[in-house]
Amino acid sequence: MELVACIDIGTVTCRLAVAEVDGGRVGRLAKRSVICNLGEGLGATGAISGASCGRVLGTVDAYLQMARQLGATHACCTLTSAARDASNVQVILDGLRIRGLEPQVISGEVEGSLTFLGVAQDFRGQRILVADNGGGSTELAVGGLGEGLRLDLVRSTDVGCRRITERFLSVQDPPSAEDVAVARGFAEGLFAPALEDAGLARAARGLRPDVLVVTGGTATSLVAVKKALVPYDPAQVHLAQLSREEVEGLCERLSGLTMAKRAQLPGLQPQRAEVILGGALAIAELMRLSGFGRLTVSESDLLFGLALCAADALAGAASRLGWTPRMRPLL
DSSP: EEEEEEEEEOOOOOEEEEEEEEETTEEEEEEEEEOOOOTHHHHHSSSSSSSHHHHHHHHHHHOOOOHHHHTTEEEEEEEOOHHHHHHHHHHHHHHHHHHOEEEOOOOOHHHHHHHHHHHTTTSTSOOEEEEEEEEOOEEEEEEEESEEEEEEEEESSSSHHHHHHHSSSSSSSOOHHHHHHHHHHHHHHHHHHHHHHHHTTTTTOOOSSSSSESSSSHHHHHHHHHOOOOOOOOHHTTTTTEEEHHHHHHHHHTTTOOOHHTTTTTSOOOEEEEEHHHHHHHHHHHHHHHTTEEEESOOOHHHHHHHHHHHHHHHOOOOOSSSOOOOOOOO
């Protein structure tokens, strides 16, 4: 049995999972998430700022110290949408290598596949649509998990809570109804062709997914706000459901509040107040376009899928996804 540390650096959050790996199977031991906003200002400049890079690397230092204290022997590190878009991504990659990691900027397809692998563990035998709603992108994946993993489709779209916020919702506080409508239209324009590819218009052929599962900080935060969870309780969020009416109601509530007022909502991290509306609008459009009246929220996301692939790598087994994380010893 070994302990492995998995670090994922997204557009908004930097996250850690320290997982127990035994015979290619994973038991989660510890999970941490810090809002670092790596993608702050990226849409305007095309580059990662020195301040956001510093926040991420400081958080990674703390994560590596925690992982060593917990007894982790190996670590892997992935970066997603912000790193894919940044012209100066080499700066943060060099900083991570200095710390003994071998960072991998993963494609949207790999990101969506890892998330699907993690989510599907709770939905064996069902055909599911998984949406990983992040800061810079939303990955959509359709398939199922039975005797083996079946991934029928993975699409990455540039619909993310920070991308939408910086592009459409930062002119007024709170944003105007016109800006909210334009933000919805942006999400619709990118989601519609991806959902068509996912087979949601082919229900008569029996290809429509049974369940819509959404992961990411927006989805978990919407549940926390609905339940006014203080402190945050993952047990009350994982596999919780939200109806389309509830999501639309939360969008209406959030759009009428200033950022300062949003930051005071019970259940919402103050650092997420800036981007929560953009994420909520994206999820609302996803539900409208896909025709699902209800979604299920999952905490078993990319990190859990990454831990499963790390278990394969340490066991010398074939990758479940055709992609392998680069493991490095923690010295």
